[in-house]
Amino acid sequence: MSLVYAKNLEKHYGTDVVLERLNFTVEAGEFVTVVGASGCGKTTFLKMLLGTEALSAGELALNGASIPGEPGPDRGVVFQKYSVFPHLSVLGNVMMAEELARAPVLGKLFGKRRRRAREAAVARLGEVGLDDALDKYPHELSGGMQQRLAIAQALMMRPRILLLDEPFGALDPGIRGDMHELITRLWKELGLTVFMITHDLEEAFSLGTRVWVFDKVRHDPQAPNAYGATITYDLDVDRNRDMKAAAAATLARGASATHPATEEV
Numbered sequence: 001m002s003l004v005y006a007k008n009l010e011k012h013y014g015t016d017v018v019l020e021r022l023n024f025t026v027e028a029g030e031f032v033t034v035v036g037a038s039g040c041g042k043t044t045f046l047k048m049l050l051g052t053e054a055l056s057a058g059e060l061a062l063n064g065a066s067i068p069g070e071p072g073p074d075r076g077v078v079f080q081k082y083s084v085f086p087h088l089s090v091l092g093n094v095m096m097a098e099e100l101a102r103a104p105v106l107g108k109l110f111g112k113r114r115r116r117a118r119e120a121a122v123a124r125l126g127e128v129g130l131d132d133a134l135d136k137y138p139h140e141l142s143g144g145m146q147q148r149l150a151i152a153q154a155l156m157m158r159p160r161i162l163l164l165d166e167p168f169g170a171l172d173p174g175i176r177g178d179m180h181e182l183i184t185r186l187w188k189e190l191g192l193t194v195f196m197i198t199h200d201l202e203e204a205f206s207l208g209t210r211v212w213v214f215d216k217v218r219h220d221p222q223a224p225n226a227y228g229a230t231i232t233y234d235l236d237v238d239r240n241r242d243m244k245a246a247a248a249a250t251l252a253r254g255a256s257a258t259h260p261a262t263e264e265v
C-alpha cells in the first residue's frame with residue numbers, strides 16, 4: 001500500500017479553484033520536491049498533507065485511510081519563517097513539541113516522562129548539530145541554527161513524513177549547502193518520506209528523488225480563477241539522474257508555457 005495517495009484531489013477557496021485533478025501515489029522513503037509559480041498552491045497542498053487545510057473534493061489518503069483533519073505526530077513540518085517559541089531555550093523548544101503532544105492541556109510533563117522527553121530532545125538536537133546550544137534562546141542563533149532547531153522540533157515525535165515549506169529559502173548559499181547535507185542525512189538515517197517546496201530548481205533536483213511541477217493546464221481568460229494548478233511534470237530524478245541538468249534548464253526557460261497539456265477553456 002502506498003504511504004500517500006491522492007485521487008482527483010481539489011482545493012477551492014470560495015469560487016477560486018487553487019488546485020485540481022491531483023492524482024499521485026507516494027511510497028515510503030521518497031523525497032518529493034515541489035516547484036511552481038508563486039501563488040499556484042504549493043503551500044496549500046502541504047497544508048492539506050499536514051491536516052490544517054481541508055480538501056474540497058477528491059481523496060487524500062495516508063496509509064490507506066483518509067488523511068486526518070488535524071496535524072498528528074506522524075507528520076512534522078518546517079516553514080521558511082522560523083517557527084520556534086522565542087521565549088523558550090533551544091532545549092525548551094524541542095521539549096515543547098513533545099509536551100504539547102502528550103500533555104495538550106497543561107503543556108507540561110512531569111517526573112519520569114519529563115526526564116524522558118528531555119533525553120529525547122537532547123538526542124534530537126544532537127542529530128541536527130545543536131548539542132552545544134541547548135541553553136541558548138532563538139534570538140541568539142543564526143538563521144541556519146534556527147532552522148536546525150525547527151527541524152529538531154519537527155522530528156521530536158519521530159514522524160514518518162516530513163513536510164518542508166521552503167525551509168532554506170532565507171539562508172545564505174553556503175549555509176544552504178550545510179542544510180542540504182543535514183536534510184539528506186536525516187532523510188536516509190530516519191527513513192523519512194519528505195515533501196519539500198522550493199523555488200530553487202537546483203535544490204529541487206539535487207535533493208529530490210522525484211520533482212513535481214505545479215502549474216495550470218486549463219485557462220479561462222474570462223475567469224482566471226476558475227481552474228487550478230495540477231502536477232504538470234512528475235520527474236523521477238533517481239532513475240534519470242542524467243536528465244537532471246537538461247530538465248532543470250527546460251523548466252527554467254518556462255516549459256509550462258509550452259506544455260503539451262496546456263488547454264484554453
Ligand SMILES: Nc1ncnc2c1ncn2[C@@H]1O[C@H](COP(=O)(O)OP(=O)(O)OP(=O)(O)O)[C@@H](O)[C@H]1O
Nearest residue numbers: 013016018036037038039040041042043044045197
Ligand atoms: N486561507 C485562504 N483563503 C483564501 N485564499 C487563500 C488562502 N490560503 C491561500 N489562498 C490563496 O490560494 C492561492 C495559493 O496560495 P499558496 O500559498 O498555496 O501558494 P504558493 O504556491 O505556496 O505560493 P508561494 O510560492 O508564493 O509561497 C493563492 O492565490 C492564495 O491567495
